[in-house]
Amino acid sequence: MKYTIALQWSEADGCxxxxxxxxEDVMQPVTHGDSYEDALKNAREVLEMLIESSRSEGKPLPPVKPTFQPV
Incomplete structure (x- = not known):
């Protein structure tokens, strides 16, 4: 499955x-990074943990929501 990962610079947090x-049921933001690359790496790790946790608990994975609607 291909889930959306959104990265945003936070002036308040400096990262x-x-x-x-x-x-939706997970506290947001889920992680951070000092650089874009670190944040993306951390995002992938959290995403893997969420998927693994859902599967081990027998919970269904959330559906992938379309980010953009075709014109």
Whole structure:
């Protein structure tokens, strides 16, 4: 499955914060990084943990939401 990872610079925190909009029941932002690359790496790790946790608990994974609607 291909989930959306949203990275945004936060002036208040002085880092990139990561949101996983498909995972509505998880506190957002889910992680951060001092650089874009670190934030993306951390996002992938959190995403893997969320998927693994859902599967081990027998919970369904959230559906992938379309980010953009075709014109």
């Amino acid at each position: 990139f914060v990561v949101f996983l909009p498909d995972f």
